[in-house]
Amino acid sequence: MTRELSRPLPRSWWLRHAPYFQFMIRELTSLVVLTYAGLMIWGLWASGDGGSFPSFHDFLSSPLNVWLHMAMLVLALYHTGTWIALTPKVLVLWRDDERIEPDVIAGANAVLFLAVTGLVLWLVLG
Amino acid sequence: MPEQTVFEVFRYLPDSETEPRFDSYEVEYHDNWVVLDALNHVKEHQDPTLSYRWSCRMGVCGSCGMMVNGEPKLTCETFVRDYDTETIKIEPLTHFPVVRDLVINMDDFIEKLPTVSPWLIREEEKDLAEGEYLQTPAEVAHYKRFSMCINCMLCYSACPVYGLDSTFTGPAALALANRYNLDSRDQGKEERAAVVTAHEGIWECTYVGECTQVCPKDVDPAGAIQMLKLSYALDWARSFVMPRSRR
Numbered sequence: 001m002t003r004e005l006s007r008p009l010p011r012s013w014w015l016r017h018a019p020y021f022q023f024m025i026r027e028l029t030s031l032v033v034l035t036y037a038g039l040m041i042w043g044l045w046a047s048g049d050g051g052s053f054p055s056f057h058d059f060l061s062s063p064l065n066v067w068l069h070m071a072m073l074v075l076a077l078y079h080t081g082t083w084i085a086l087t088p089k090v091l092v093l094w095r096d097d098e099r100i101e102p103d104v105i106a107g108a109n110a111v112l113f114l115a116v117t118g119l120v121l122w123l124v125l126g
Numbered sequence: 127m128p129e130q131t132v133f134e135v136f137r138y139l140p141d142s143e144t145e146p147r148f149d150s151y152e153v154e155y156h157d158n159w160v161v162l163d164a165l166n167h168v169k170e171h172q173d174p175t176l177s178y179r180w181s182c183r184m185g186v187c188g189s190c191g192m193m194v195n196g197e198p199k200l201t202c203e204t205f206v207r208d209y210d211t212e213t214i215k216i217e218p219l220t221h222f223p224v225v226r227d228l229v230i231n232m233d234d235f236i237e238k239l240p241t242v243s244p245w246l247i248r249e250e251e252k253d254l255a256e257g258e259y260l261q262t263p264a265e266v267a268h269y270k271r272f273s274m275c276i277n278c279m280l281c282y283s284a285c286p287v288y289g290l291d292s293t294f295t296g297p298a299a300l301a302l303a304n305r306y307n308l309d310s311r312d313q314g315k316e317e318r319a320a321v322v323t324a325h326e327g328i329w330e331c332t333y334v335g336e337c338t339q340v341c342p343k344d345v346d347p348a349g350a351i352q353m354l355k356l357s358y359a360l361d362w363a364r365s366f367v368m369p370r371s372r373r
Binding site for chain 1: 138140141146196220221223224225226231262263264266267268286289290332333334335336339346348349352353355356
């Protein structure tokens, strides 16, 4: 029996290859989405409780929080982009024996995302 | 292009050495040579002890997969001219134990393949006299892409999930499960569920996506696994809504 050489993956594996690094960034941005979801839940809870909403509002109004929100927006948009890019992998649609092009599926999702975002902005700001 | 290309080749000789090393070989540059041609030249003219697998030399048998400058490649269709570096590093496929030099132990992969029952499963076989199971071109098109796998294992080498946890069933085996699940002649989706939907199956995949990028046959294992996730999740949801219905 010959001695086989085992080569375990080093902890720095995700730094060695650009797509692995992008994958890790994608996974980490999900924590940002989770954090923002928690913030929204806090906001909803605070809006139903007259006493705590002013402190929630003050918390959001601090300059640090504005910058944090800007950063979270960028990272959440990146995360959204990765999901839109993923949709053609899951949603495989056929027209007879012709597969509908993945770019069409991803494009339709992007358009839907922009339309819903526009609708929400119109409802909130309009 | 340089007149010579230096190949830094991973060497592991377990009978005489305990640690691997890299040996350098200078090979004359030829515009139409693939990496496998250079390795064959080294073995014939410089070092007959160098060990590696190859067979068909035309991207069909899937046996000459190696890491070329850190990326899993079929060396028989990887041209030297596509690398503008003077040195090309050749290593055995990552995530597999090395038997000798560039030869890996593929037992784990070979054992995993049949676990997904990659054959047509029928609830009841029809009588031979009734003829074959016919398919339309559209029905073939649904699974054809996933049937093109040549078992080269580049996808396992590109998958960090498999590298971190070798119990993962892996991209090629799961793509093969999807190939049969999508086949109109097959009725074995439920039978495959135990392996495919186990923790070591589709749910261990975090969609890094590199398996699809390195596949020399455009099989798209990452897509296959996401399709399986959706398909089995819908079956699970359907079993709640309509517990008595068949999938």
